[in-house]
Amino acid sequence: MRRVLITGGAGFLGVNAAVHMIERGWHATILDNLSRAGTERNLKWLITQHPARTTFIKEDVRNAPALAEHVSDQDAILHLAAQVAVTTSLTDPDTDFDINARGTLNVLEAVRKNNPEAAFVFASTNKVYGKLDHKSGPCKETQPLDFHSPYGCSKGTADQYVRDYARCFHMNTVVLRQSCIYGAHQYGTEDQGWVAHFVHSILRGKPLTIYGDGKQVRDLLDARDLSELYEVAIEKIAITRGEIYNVGGGEPNQRNLLEVIDQIGELVNKKPQYTFSDWREGDQRLGRVPGLTPRAGEVPAAARQVGEQRRLPPRQRRHRHGCGPHHRTGDAGTLRGHVLDRAADRPAPVEPCEVQDVEHLQHEVIAPAGGRHGQPAKSGEA
Numbered sequence: 371m372r373r374v375l376i377t378g379g380a381g382f383l384g385v386n387a388a389v390h391m392i393e394r395g396w397h398a399t400i401l402d403n404l405s406r407a408g409t410e411r412n413l414k415w416l417i418t419q420h421p422a423r424t425t426f427i428k429e430d431v432r433n434a435p436a437l438a439e440h441v442s443d444q445d446a447i448l449h450l451a452a453q454v455a456v457t458t459s460l461t462d463p464d465t466d467f468d469i470n471a472r473g474t475l476n477v478l479e480a481v482r483k484n485n486p487e488a489a490f491v492f493a494s495t496n497k498v499y500g501k502l503d504h505k506s507g508p509c510k511e512t513q514p515l516d517f518h519s520p521y522g523c524s525k526g527t528a529d530q531y532v533r534d535y536a537r538c539f540h541m542n543t544v545v546l547r548q549s550c551i552y553g554a555h556q557y558g559t560e561d562q563g564w565v566a567h568f569v570h571s572i573l574r575g576k577p578l579t580i581y582g583d584g585k586q587v588r589d590l591l592d593a594r595d596l597s598e599l600y601e602v603a604i605e606k607i608a609i610t611r612g613e614i615y616n617v618g619g620g621e622p623n624q625r626n627l628l629e630v631i632d633q634i635g636e637l638v639n640k641k642p643q644y645t646f647s648d649w650r651e652g653d654q655r656l657g658r659v660p661g662l663t664p665r666a667g668e669v670p671a672a673a674r675q676v677g678e679q680r681r682l683p684p685r686q687r688r689h690r691h692g693c694g695p696h697h698r699t700g701d702a703g704t705l706r707g708h709v710l711d712r713a714a715d716r717p718a719p720v721e722p723c724e725v726q727d728v729e730h731l732q733h734e735v736i737a738p739a740g741g742r743h744g745q746p747a748k749s750g751e752a
């Protein structure tokens with residue numbers, strides 16, 4: 371059985387990726403220091419679902435000497451562990467650098483010295499392109515780097531090291547510059563994970579603060595689609611090695627924050643409460659990158675295997691004063707009914723927890739009936 375080590379594997383994307391890889395026949399070893407709130411719960415869920423296919427190592431990527439033994443018997447490394455919030459990076463740039471830049475170099479060096487043939491996938495970010503407030507369309511990988519914020523700098527540093535290890539040391543590394551990802555198992559806060567944070571807050575009637583004008587555009591990608599891309603990047607490492615790919619939801623999944631807030635409000639039948647505040651440092655006006663399989667022509671085999679990505683519900687015109695269920699009950703009512711129907715079919719959570727409902731709803735808000743665009747939803751597909 372092939373083995374993948376997922377650093378940060380108890381986090382949002384880590385758990386999604388682990389489930390995906392396990393279902394494809396892999397054994398997943400999760401290396402995580404469990405510093406992010408919600409990770410213990412994610413881990414417990416994963417181990418309960420797949421006890422025989424999951425190994426957990428509580429470790430910190432800053433602890434370089436400890437990493438050698440964990441990377442050595444793996445076929446692939448998926449390096450996701452990170453300090454993930456721009457806000458935190460501004461208040462504590464040292465820790466941000468230690469985890470994101472030095473921590474990535476630690477993992478790279480461990481792999482170089484102990485398992486240089488392994489496929490190595492790195493979760494980078496479109497923040498390496500800076501503010502992206504031009505209006506010249508989705509940015510390509512050739513867009514000049516313009517690190518902005520300590521988080522952008524530390525992730526960008528890691529991004530360049532990962533790429534360079536393919537050149538200088540002939541390692542099988544590939545960089546994915548991810549846009550905004552949504553899905554189950556995310557414990558979003560105001561600092562990071564905004565879709566989950568919005569769903570959670572609106573459900574509970576908590577007021578939101580929107581930093582900026584709310585018209586900043588994001589292209590959202592389902593974590594399950596990203597997980598599939600991780601797998602393809604690993605399986606096709608002979609093609610993807612040394613490459614950098616922008617990864618996002620693409621044009622069909624581009625929404626501004628206000629549109630997403632409206633959609634959530636409709637689905638939960640609540641009028642979202644929000645106020646505006648100043649732009650935050652490093653926030654991107656247009657965080658757009660091309661779709662899930664950028665440069666598909668250059669990686670045809672990979673593109674074919676990923677298939678079509680999940681899409682958001684159709685964009686709807688905003689009401690001038692924000693949304694409310696009374697404005698557009700039809701579509702929202704149908705989706706909400708679908709949410710509740712699906713809720714009844716879902717397997718019981720590990721333990722009763724209100725957040726499970728939020729996770730579920732989050733999926734339904736963004737990826738309702740139909741699953742992959744144009745195809746019927748698979749039974750039980752979360």
Ligand SMILES: NC(=O)c1ccc[n+]([C@@H]2O[C@H](COP(=O)([O-])OP(=O)(O)OC[C@H]3O[C@@H](n4cnc5c(N)ncnc54)[C@H](O)[C@@H]3O)[C@@H](O)[C@H]2O)c1
Pocket residue numbers: 377378379380381382383384401402403404405406409429430431432449450451452453454469473493494495496525547548549550551552
């Ligand atoms: N979620 C997104 O929209 C998004 C977008 C672009 C890039 N990314 C990148 O994807 C990766 C995963 O992000 P996520 O959304 O799953 O975040 P997350 O916070 O849910 O997961 C990160 C995980 O890393 C762990 N971790 C943190 N510091 C660690 C350390 N020193 N040693 C070991 N483990 C540590 C945390 O406990 C957590 O489980 C990150 O590298 C992030 O920068 C995410």
